Amino acid sequence: MYDIIIIGGGPAGLNAALYAGRGGMKTLLIERMFCGGQAATTYEIENYIGFSESLSGPDLMMRMETHAKRFGAEIINGDVTALELDGAVKKIHCDGKTYESKTVILCMGAQRRTLGLAREDALRGSGVSYCATCDGAFFRGRDVAVVGGGNAAVEEAIFLSHLCAKVYLIHRRDKLRAVKSLSDKLFEEQKVQLVWDTVVTAINGDGTVEGITVKNVKTGQTGTIPVNALFICIGTDANTDLIKDVLPLDGYGHVITNEEMATKIPGVFAAGDIRQKPLRQVITAVADGAVAADSAINYILES
Numbered sequence: 001m002y003d004i005i006i007i008g009g010g011p012a013g014l015n016a017a018l019y020a021g022r023g024g025m026k027t028l029l030i031e032r033m034f035c036g037g038q039a040a041t042t043y044e045i046e047n048y049i050g051f052s053e054s055l056s057g058p059d060l061m062m063r064m065e066t067h068a069k070r071f072g073a074e075i076i077n078g079d080v081t082a083l084e085l086d087g088a089v090k091k092i093h094c095d096g097k098t099y100e101s102k103t104v105i106l107c108m109g110a111q112r113r114t115l116g117l118a119r120e121d122a123l124r125g126s127g128v129s130y131c132a133t134c135d136g137a138f139f140r141g142r143d144v145a146v147v148g149g150g151n152a153a154v155e156e157a158i159f160l161s162h163l164c165a166k167v168y169l170i171h172r173r174d175k176l177r178a179v180k181s182l183s184d185k186l187f188e189e190q191k192v193q194l195v196w197d198t199v200v201t202a203i204n205g206d207g208t209v210e211g212i213t214v215k216n217v218k219t220g221q222t223g224t225i226p227v228n229a230l231f232i233c234i235g236t237d238a239n240t241d242l243i244k245d246v247l248p249l250d251g252y253g254h255v256i257t258n259e260e261m262a263t264k265i266p267g268v269f270a271a272g273d274i275r276q277k278p279l280r281q282v283i284t285a286v287a288d289g290a291v292a293a294d295s296a297i298n299y300i301l302e303s
């Protein structure tokens with residue numbers, strides 16, 4: 001029986017593991033892919049305080065994983081597929097095994113939203129990508145497009161401009177949502193061409209991406225752009241499939257917690273991008289993780 005089981009090894013989960021382990025709790029963290037979460041998929045993190053020389057996402061996340069383990073948290077690889085959260089003993093089903101715990105911290109984060117276009121799934125991995133850091137190198141010297149206008153899309157476009165011949169940034173509005181420092185960097189990149197007021201209506205290609213069809217939302221004019229890859233960065237959806245029937249979610253699918261990160265089920269906490277909050281960043285995810293672990297410890301001590 002564990003004191004605290006953490007599901008998800010992104011920044012929120014890793015910091016929850018650090019605080020739980022350091023608090024003397026028997027702690028298990030279960031991660032289905034690799035520790036680091038979304039933060040490990042970005043080439044540069046320049047806004048994590050304490051690291052004024054910006055560092056890569058994988059670097060920062062490897063440091064977090066090492067730090068989390070230092071205080072005794074056990075970290076295993078596994079895909080949690082079902083949860084039984086009612087009652088004093090929580091059951092976590094993972095890869096054919098059942099783990100028991102007094103408390104659970106949900107840190108499953110979020111994943112990239114899809115465009116929902118006809119050939120998007122078929123061409124995923126053959127030119128359709130949701131992560132430039134992971135797949136950009138396959139398109140060195142080629143022409144690519146990024147769709148989106150927020151921080152992630154702009155970061156991806158800047159990253160790709162250092163590898164690719166040309167990068168089209170396609171945005172449905174006439175100004176970016178990204179912060180000024182990132183937008184300014186982007187505007188300096190000679191290889192990036194901004195395509196404003198435009199949406200992607202089709203991904204073309206047989207076996208691999210050969211181009212995209214776009215539509216100007218103001219004029220209605222359509223056209224095609226020949227590219228070898230399309231990087232989709234239009235936001236994220238919270239990973240709430242496991243709990244959507246047992247915990248209340250907000251209108252955007254995020255778990256609702258109080259300031260102690262407690263959900264409405266006693267002994268169940270949520271931290272990071274999975275929960276309803278105004279800012280989804282590494283710094284807020286780790287802060288949530290610390291609060292959630294502290295609350296779980298208090299819950300155990302008071303039960």
Ligand SMILES: Cc1cc2nc3c(=O)[nH]c(=O)nc-3n(C[C@H](O)[C@H](O)[C@H](O)COP(=O)(O)OP(=O)(O)OC[C@H]3O[C@@H](n4cnc5c(N)ncnc54)[C@H](O)[C@@H]3O)c2cc1C
Nearest residue numbers: 008010011012032037038039080109110272273280281282
């Ligand atoms: C391209 C990109 C660039 C970014 N750049 C920055 C930046 O520069 N600065 C910044 O502060 N933030 C940045 N962010 C945002 C930041 O990465 C997130 O806010 C942060 O990673 C959220 O952490 P989290 O732990 O809540 O969730 P996540 O990072 O999403 O981690 C959740 C983890 O849970 C795991 N998981 C999910 N379901 C299960 C399951 N059923 N079983 C087991 N494991 C599961 C996932 O595999 C994942 O590893 C960026 C995000 C992206 C996508």
